[in-house]
Amino acid sequence: MTIRDVARDAGVSVATVSRVLAGSATVSAELAGRVRESVRRLGYAPHTVARSLASGHTRLVGVLVPNLANHYFYALIKRMLHDAERDGYRLIVADSDEDLVAERELGTNLLAQTDGLILCSPRVPSNVLRLFVQRDKPVLVLNRAIDALPVSQVVVESYPAMRQLALHVADLGHRRVVYLQGPLRSWQSKERWRAVRSVARRGLEVTTVRVGATMAAGHRTVPRILAAGATAVLAYNDLAAIGVLAGLAERGVRVPDDISVTGYDDIPFSRYVTPALTTVRSPQEEVGSVAWKAMEGLLRGDRPGTRTVLAAEPVLRGSTGPPR
Amino acid sequence: MTIRDVARDAGVSVATVSRVLAGSATVSAELAGRVRESVRRLGYAPHTVARSLASGHTRLVGVLVPNLANHYFYALIKRMLHDAERDGYRLIVADSDEDLVAERELGTNLLAQTDGLILCSPRVPSNVLRLFVQRDKPVLVLNRAIDALPVSQVVVESYPAMRQLALHVADLGHRRVVYLQGPLRSWQSKERWRAVRSVARRGLEVTTVRVGATMAAGHRTVPRILAAGATAVLAYNDLAAIGVLAGLAERGVRVPDDISVTGYDDIPFSRYVTPALTTVRSPQEEVGSVAWKAMEGLLRGDRPGTRTVLAAEPVLRGSTGPPR
DNA sequence: GTGAAAGCGCTAACAG
DNA sequence: CTGTTAGCGCTTTCAC
Numbered sequence: 001m002t003i004r005d006v007a008r009d010a011g012v013s014v015a016t017v018s019r020v021l022a023g024s025a026t027v028s029a030e031l032a033g034r035v036r037e038s039v040r041r042l043g044y045a046p047h048t049v050a051r052s053l054a055s056g057h058t059r060l061v062g063v064l065v066p067n068l069a070n071h072y073f074y075a076l077i078k079r080m081l082h083d084a085e086r087d088g089y090r091l092i093v094a095d096s097d098e099d100l101v102a103e104r105e106l107g108t109n110l111l112a113q114t115d116g117l118i119l120c121s122p123r124v125p126s127n128v129l130r131l132f133v134q135r136d137k138p139v140l141v142l143n144r145a146i147d148a149l150p151v152s153q154v155v156v157e158s159y160p161a162m163r164q165l166a167l168h169v170a171d172l173g174h175r176r177v178v179y180l181q182g183p184l185r186s187w188q189s190k191e192r193w194r195a196v197r198s199v200a201r202r203g204l205e206v207t208t209v210r211v212g213a214t215m216a217a218g219h220r221t222v223p224r225i226l227a228a229g230a231t232a233v234l235a236y237n238d239l240a241a242i243g244v245l246a247g248l249a250e251r252g253v254r255v256p257d258d259i260s261v262t263g264y265d266d267i268p269f270s271r272y273v274t275p276a277l278t279t280v281r282s283p284q285e286e287v288g289s290v291a292w293k294a295m296e297g298l299l300r301g302d303r304p305g306t307r308t309v310l311a312a313e314p315v316l317r318g319s320t321g322p323p324r
Numbered sequence: 325m326t327i328r329d330v331a332r333d334a335g336v337s338v339a340t341v342s343r344v345l346a347g348s349a350t351v352s353a354e355l356a357g358r359v360r361e362s363v364r365r366l367g368y369a370p371h372t373v374a375r376s377l378a379s380g381h382t383r384l385v386g387v388l389v390p391n392l393a394n395h396y397f398y399a400l401i402k403r404m405l406h407d408a409e410r411d412g413y414r415l416i417v418a419d420s421d422e423d424l425v426a427e428r429e430l431g432t433n434l435l436a437q438t439d440g441l442i443l444c445s446p447r448v449p450s451n452v453l454r455l456f457v458q459r460d461k462p463v464l465v466l467n468r469a470i471d472a473l474p475v476s477q478v479v480v481e482s483y484p485a486m487r488q489l490a491l492h493v494a495d496l497g498h499r500r501v502v503y504l505q506g507p508l509r510s511w512q513s514k515e516r517w518r519a520v521r522s523v524a525r526r527g528l529e530v531t532t533v534r535v536g537a538t539m540a541a542g543h544r545t546v547p548r549i550l551a552a553g554a555t556a557v558l559a560y561n562d563l564a565a566i567g568v569l570a571g572l573a574e575r576g577v578r579v580p581d582d583i584s585v586t587g588y589d590d591i592p593f594s595r596y597v598t599p600a601l602t603t604v605r606s607p608q609e610e611v612g613s614v615a616w617k618a619m620e621g622l623l624r625g626d627r628p629g630t631r632t633v634l635a636a637e638p639v640l641r642g643s644t645g646p647p648r
Numbered sequence: 649g650t651g652a653a654a655g656c657g658c659t660a661a662c663a664g
Numbered sequence: 665c666t667g668t669t670a671g672c673g674c675t676t677t678c679a680c
Contacts, residue, residue, distance in 0.1 A: 002657055013667045018659060026665060048437040049376045050657030053672045058373060060416075068402040071395065078392045081419055085430075090437070092384075092414050095405055113372040113414075215596045246596040268393075272539045272570040274598055326673055337651045342675060350649060374673030377656050 001044055010038040021046060059089050061295060062110030064103065065120045066186075068095040070213050070239065071267045072284065073120060076142075079288025080118070087296055089115075096123075098183065104128050111135050116295055118142065123185040138298030142291055144187040150305040152298060154291045158188055158264070161280045161312035162195035165262055166234060168314060170204050172322045174232040174260065177204055178225045180211040180218065180244070182236035192236050192264060211240045218243025222251065231259055231323035238263035238270045238279055245273055245319065256321035266315055275318030282312045325368055334362040345370060383413050385619060386434030386441045388427065390510075392419040394537050394563065395591045396608065397444060400466075403612030404442070411620055413439075420447075422507070428452050435459050440619055442466065447509040462622030466615055468511040474629040476622060478615045482512055482588070485604045485636035486519035489586055490558060492638060494528050496646045498556040498584065501528055502549045504535040504542065504568070506560035516560050516588060535564045542567025546575065555583055555647035562587035562594045562603055569597055569643065580645035590639055599642030606636045 003021075007014045012031055019027050020035040027035075038044070052058045061084060065073045077093060084091050094110055096103035103124050108131070111117045116138035122129060126148055132139050133151050141153045169177060179196050182189035193208075200206040207228045211217045218240030225233050225244065235241035241263030248255055255261055255275055263270060266281035290308055298304055327345075331338040336355055343351050344359040351359075362368070376382045385408060389397045401417060408415050418434055420427035427448050432455070435441045440462035446453065450472055456463050457475050465477045493501060503520050506513035517532075524530040531552045535541045542564030549557050549568065559565035565587030572579055579585055579599055587594060590605040614632055622628055 003659095004657085014658080015660080015667060015669095016665090019666090022659085028665065031666080045436055047657050049373055049382060050672095051659075052373045053377050053674090054657075054659040056659090056672075068398065068405065071398070074392060074398065077417075078419060081392065081417070082421075085418070090416050090418075093405070093417055094409070094414070095402060097406075112369055215592060219596070242593070242596055246598060246600075249598040268539060269566070269593055272543070272566055273596075274570060274573040276570075327675095328673085338674080339651055339653095339676080340649090343650090346675080352649060355650080371673050374656095375675075377658090378673075378675040380656075380675090 001042060002047070003044075006035065006038050006042060006044050009042060010034045057115045058113065060114040061089055061091055061299075062107075062114040062117045063091050063093045063120065064096060064107055064110060064117065064122070065093065066096055066098050066103070066123055067213060068093075071269075072237070072265050072282075075267075075284040076120065076288045076291075079285050080292045083289055083292035083296075087292075089296075089299075098123065100124055100185075104131075107132050111137055111139075116140070116299055118291060118295055119144075121186055121188060123183070133304075138295060138304065140291060140295050140298065142287060145307070152294055152304045153307040154287055154294055154310070155307065156188075156282050156287060156310045156312050158191045158280070158282070158312055159195045161314055162192045162264065163198055165264075165278070165280055165314045166196050166199035166204065167202075168316065169232050169234065169260060169262065169320060170199055170202065172232075172260065172320060174323050175203065175205055176207070176228065176230045177232040177234060178207045178209055178221075178228050178230040180221060180233065180235040180240050181208050182211065182213060182240070189236055196234060211235070213237060213239055215239050215243035215246070219247045222247030225259070226251070226253070232320070233259065233261050235261070235263050238265045238267045238277060241277055241279070241319075242269060242273055245277070255319050257324060260320040260323070262320060271317065273319075278317045278320040279315050280312050281315045283310055286310055325366060326371070327368075330359065330362050330366060330368050333366060334358045381439045382437065384438040385413050385415055385623075386431075386438040387415050387417045387444065388420060388431055388434060388441065388446070389417065389444045390420055390422050390427070390447055391537060392417070395593070396561070396589050396606075399592075399608040400444065400612045400615075403609050404616045407613055407616035407620075411616075413620075413623075422447065424448055424509075428455075431456055435461055435463075440464070440623055442615060442619055443468075445510055445512060447507070457628075462619060462628065464615060464619050464622065466611060469631070476618050476628045477631040478611055478618060478634070479631065480512075480606050480611060480634045480636050482515045482604070482606070482636055483519045485638055486516045486588065487522055489588075489602070489604055489638045490520050490523035490528065491526075492640065493556050493558065493584060493586065493644060494523055494526065496556075496584065496644065498647050499527065499529055500531070500552065500554045501556040501558055502531045502533055502545075502552050502554040504545060504557065504559040504564050505532050506535065506537060506564070513560055520558060535559070537561060537563055539563050539567035539570070543571045546571030549583070550575070550577070556644070557583065557585050559585070559587050562589045562591045562601060565601055565603070565643075566593060566597055569599075569601070579643050581648060584644040584647070586644060595641065602641045602644040603639050604636050605639045607634055610634055
């Protein structure tokens with residue numbers, strides 16, 4: 001069942017069928033009707049691959065995330081998936097597992113078989129990003145600010161919100177705090193650390209502990225937090241913070257009475273842990289929707305290089321309070 | 325940059341280049357070497373779409389999930405993504421949002437543009453599944469047992485584990501319990517309910533409350549749980565159970581002292597909530613790996629219709645205890 | 649073992 | 665407005 005069968009059935013040429021299917025206005029109402037009728041009756045569906053080869057585009061967009069185990073990306077992906085679907089695009093998701101080599105390979109391959117690429121919090125150096133951009137297909141970078149390259153970006157500004165959060169903790173009266181620092185290669189992670197440092201200069205005594213992006217990693221830091229004699233823990237993300245919460249509860253340390261805990265991201269779980277987690281709400285859905293809109297624009301020929309900045313804001317819940 | 329450029333550069337025909345790239349043994353070592361050298365020097369990469377059109381397969385497999393917001397699917401997707409990647413396949417993930425019409429449409433479209441389709445816990449009636457199967461491409465169904473169709477399946481047997489869990493609660497001494505029942509269309513959900521019912525006949529007085537697959541939905545059921553005067557709540561999944569845990573904590577109801585709570589799935593959060601959730605460990609990673617293996621077999625021509633059954637098992641943690 | 653050539657199913661000039 | 669036709673880049677017979 002090809003376009004020729006439809007053409008024969010409707011008594012027109014394949015070009016006409018193609019035009020009707022493409023919604024071209026340059027077809028008489030009568031022929032268009034006949035074609036549509038044949039399409040319906042024969043149950044014809046265009047062959048995506050053939051269409052792609054002839055037209056030069058796949059209506060496929062790649063999405064590369066550094067780690068699919070992180071819940072943060074699901075809200076993002078879910079939103080982009082639906083918006084893309086609405087515009088007739090399909091997404092191919094790949095996960096680099098925080099591996100720079102994999103990120104580079106996957107990005108290259110993905111770009112080769114799609115019309116565009118959305119890089120979520122890419123970790124690769126900017127010269128690798130340049131490689132992607134040079135392929136002359138739409139590339140969109142999420143949550144990383146890049147000045148050296150004319151690549152479109154959607155970023156959530158985490159510095160102000162993280163700073164506010166740290167100031168809030170300082171205002172509550174905390175002096176000795178532990179900061180659980182995330183991946184060094186992540187721009188977001190650097191920004192959050194920069195914000196905490198800026199407050200450290202204003203009277204907060206900060207001990208830094210490196211932590212991975214998992215609850216287990218957060219959980220493992222608890223002994224060090226306790227050893228540091230801190231009255232508050234600021235985690236660079238919610239996952240780590242929730243791990244800490246669990247570890248503290250197991251040891252009978254009360255939150256926030258004995259120690260305050262904060263996270264970052266406001267993943268859905270954060271409001272359902274006990275006590276509910278004070279964190280920063282990062283507008284994941286909005287990032288997803290803005291990101292797809294930007295990608296869709298690029299696909300239609302918009303000039304690349306724009307940067308959209310979204311704001312995050314602290315969400316104060318039960319896991320923070322004044323020190324004893 | 326096409327295969328012709330490589331052919332010209334290496335001084336061979338395009339057919340030879342194609343053969344070398346396909347790893348065909350019927351090429352002399354010398355020509356093969358020259359071709360590989362040219363490929364390397366020119367930085368040639370085959371055009372995926374053209375290859376697909378000529379060969380008739382895309383090396384793309386569709387994955388349809390009922391709801392990407394449900395954490396249950398994360399580990400599953402991540403695992404399938406990596407295993408598929410290793411075998412040179414790419415996955416196109418789509419989310420039907422629990423909508424039967426969308427599920428049908430997405431399944432049809434996905435199947436049209438891929439080599440095969442993996443349906444995760446499909447909700448559509450089996451006559452729709454038959455439609456998919458009739459397309460004569462590999463179809464794999466996860467977590468739903470279908471007897472009427474020769475379609476390959478990978479299912480986790482939830483009845484025995486859920487029954488054990490319910491018996492455990494009964495053995496602890498609970499008599500009045502609330503069961504939070506999930507989507508009626510989900511086979512897994514039906515199996516779990518069947519298991520609880522089977523124990524109800526043995527002295528458990530069960531009140532059923534319908535609940536959605538979210539923490540918020542679980543949270544909302546708390547007043548009804550309290551009103552029912554139950555000493556234990558069995559939720560059909562962890563998300564709902566965690567919502568309940570949060571709701572109980574807010575009201576100062578102690579778990580498990582005042583009321584016991586159980587979930588199902590053992591999503592990563594379950595061991596990090598306080599108290600840690602008693603649940604059933606469903607081997608999501610294993611499902612993912614077995615599922616991809618099955619799909620890969622089907623793609624290579626294995627006969628469809630096999631059913632792989634995996635076992636789940638109760639995980640007893642802090643959220644259950646004897647009634648007061 | 650190697651090459652020539654015929655498609656795969658569709659789009660998009662181009663001509664009428 | 666409609667039809668003819670030449671590709672899109674690759675795979676795969678089919679001869680040699």
